[in-house]
Amino acid sequence: MITASLKKRENIAEYLLYMWQIEDLIRANGLDIEKIKSNIIDQYSGLSDSQKKDMEDWYESLIDMMRREDVVDKGHLQLNKNIIISLDDLHRRLLADQKYASYSAQFYHTLPIIVELRAKAGEKKAGEIETCFNALYGILMLRLQGKDISDETMQAASQISKFLALLSHYYKLDYNNELFKD
Numbered sequence: 001m002i003t004a005s006l007k008k009r010e011n012i013a014e015y016l017l018y019m020w021q022i023e024d025l026i027r028a029n030g031l032d033i034e035k036i037k038s039n040i041i042d043q044y045s046g047l048s049d050s051q052k053k054d055m056e057d058w059y060e061s062l063i064d065m066m067r068r069e070d071v072v073d074k075g076h077l078q079l080n081k082n083i084i085i086s087l088d089d090l091h092r093r094l095l096a097d098q099k100y101a102s103y104s105a106q107f108y109h110t111l112p113i114i115v116e117l118r119a120k121a122g123e124k125k126a127g128e129i130e131t132c133f134n135a136l137y138g139i140l141m142l143r144l145q146g147k148d149i150s151d152e153t154m155q156a157a158s159q160i161s162k163f164l165a166l167l168s169h170y171y172k173l174d175y176n177n178e179l180f181k182d
Helices: 002-010 012-028 033-039 049-068 078-096 098-120 128-144 151-175
Strands: none
Touching: 002 012, 012 049, 012 078, 012 128, 012 151, 033 049, 078 098, 078 128, 078 151, 098 128, 098 151, 128 151
16 A cells, blocks of 8 residues: 555556556455455564554455456456556657657657557457556566566567656656646
8 A cells, every 4th residue: 555655656657567466466365355464464564553454444445446346357446447548648648749759759669569469469459558558567477477488578578668667757747747838
């Protein structure tokens, strides 16, 4: 919870990937708060009882949202989808503004990777920004499972990461009303 709010302020891309991982952790624990307390919350030995209670409340609220939004088995919470929508909107605004030519260049350098990923997605096509996040999250999951990742995939991930880092930087500026000043 504390980590999430810090990530959200500092790096929206890291925050979103973190929240997707939290969704999966909740699923892995069967949306059972007692399992989450034992497997996750209780592992934080440096936290006070009050902090652990706050964490428990946060997880319980996410579990409740996952049930209400019917993303118990798969999918993402609306609050996470809204971030993708915001990033898509910012992405379009940056591409349309000539002041951000370096952003456009970074995007067009990444676009062939995005096109290739979208072609492989079959019926599950996502927008450009979500495709980037799906790729990075997939690689994160492969790493956590200890699976081999090809050099080509790592190079693609590196380019996607650079692009999303730049988008995240502009998101933070936009959030602080420092981006589209005249």
